[in-house]
Amino acid sequence: MHALDILGDPVRRRILELLAEGERSAGDIGEVIQREFGISQPAVSQHLRVLRDSGFTTVRPDGARRVYAVDPSPLAAANAWFDPFRRYWQPHFDALGTELARGRRARRLAHESEADAAASVTPEPAQTDPAPEPHEEEHEEET
Secondary structure, eight states: OOOOHHHHEEEHHHHHHHHHSOEHHHHHHHHHHHHHHHHOHHHHHHHHHHHHHHTTEEEEEEEEEEEEOOOOEEEEHHHHHHHGOOOOHHHHHHHHHHHHHHHHHHHHHHHHHHHHHHHHOOOOOOOOOOOOOOOOOOOOOOO
């Protein structure tokens, strides 16, 4: 079975998405898949078996549990199949990357500009009225 035949099924794609986050037990996978797709536990087990038999997943025992993980090797075959078609979307991804970089640069420069402006504005010292100096009386009292 070709890698894309395996990936063509939405349940198997979802299982691989879950496993891309890290190892999961068959029970954990079953709970998510049953809830999201409304299929039985035996149906989930069948999808796990197809993924395991086709090399997309590995499984190891952990006590009474079976723990699944992604094996990336078959994904390379799917990736290679897409090579002749990348020219259709790669320029769009490149342009998106350029626009994202421009946006990050603009935000960084604006932040630096704001920080520079804040640093260059020094608060003016508060003006207080000086305490009145004592004046000598203009007229001395005559005794």
